[in-house]
Amino acid sequence: MDIEHRTSTVTRDTSETQINVTLNLDGQGTAELVTGVPFFDHMLTQIARHGLIDLHVIAKGDLDIDAHHLVEDVGIVLGQALREAVGDKSGLTRYGHAYVPLDEALSRCVVDLSGRPGLHYRVDYTRGRVGEFDVDLLREFFQGFVNHAMLTLHLDNIHGDNAHHQAETLFKAFGRALRMAVTSDPRMAGIVPSTKGSL
Numbered sequence: 001m002d003i004e005h006r007t008s009t010v011t012r013d014t015s016e017t018q019i020n021v022t023l024n025l026d027g028q029g030t031a032e033l034v035t036g037v038p039f040f041d042h043m044l045t046q047i048a049r050h051g052l053i054d055l056h057v058i059a060k061g062d063l064d065i066d067a068h069h070l071v072e073d074v075g076i077v078l079g080q081a082l083r084e085a086v087g088d089k090s091g092l093t094r095y096g097h098a099y100v101p102l103d104e105a106l107s108r109c110v111v112d113l114s115g116r117p118g119l120h121y122r123v124d125y126t127r128g129r130v131g132e133f134d135v136d137l138l139r140e141f142f143q144g145f146v147n148h149a150m151l152t153l154h155l156d157n158i159h160g161d162n163a164h165h166q167a168e169t170l171f172k173a174f175g176r177a178l179r180m181a182v183t184s185d186p187r188m189a190g191i192v193p194s195t196k197g198s199l
Helices: 036-051 068-086 136-149 163-181
Strands: 007-013 017-024 029-033 054-061 095-102 105-112 119-120 152-157
Touching: 007 068, 007 163, 017 068, 029 036, 029 105, 036 136, 036 163, 054 068, 054 136, 068 136, 095 163, 105 163, 119 136, 136 152, 136 163
Parallel strands: 029 054, 119 152
Antiparallel strands: 007 017, 017 054, 095 105, 105 152
């Protein structure tokens, strides 16, 4: 981790996947993504652009089976990278929230850099696939992320008729909520935002 610039790089190498993630929490929202799963790349781009996080992901996996391992493991590595980049969380806002619409779809995301993994995920997709992509894998991504970022995440699709729109609003809202949570508050300089003194 580079504390001054809030960047981190994490690599995961298993028999199922090989993943490298670099992120910069104080970026411009640029994304360089090579996962072999175009719809997933499209979703990750939303995190970068709307979170103003520079995100570089190179991932290879057993896509001959399906995309499950790759999508979940990218979530794991991204969570580890975020956890490194925020350090002890002193000076951070800690909480973030966002509502994002896309045409008929509307989603809400609430984030707490709590130090405790917790996922509430309420999405009733109108169909099971967007193109060749199984939308069930998006929950696996967020679960992997939450478990390793050690944060609390609430994701709700409030309504939507188009599964692509439903998913995209989730990722846009997630990016914006995360951006708020990791923003520095000058009044909290050197202070961990918790009455316990640590997160």
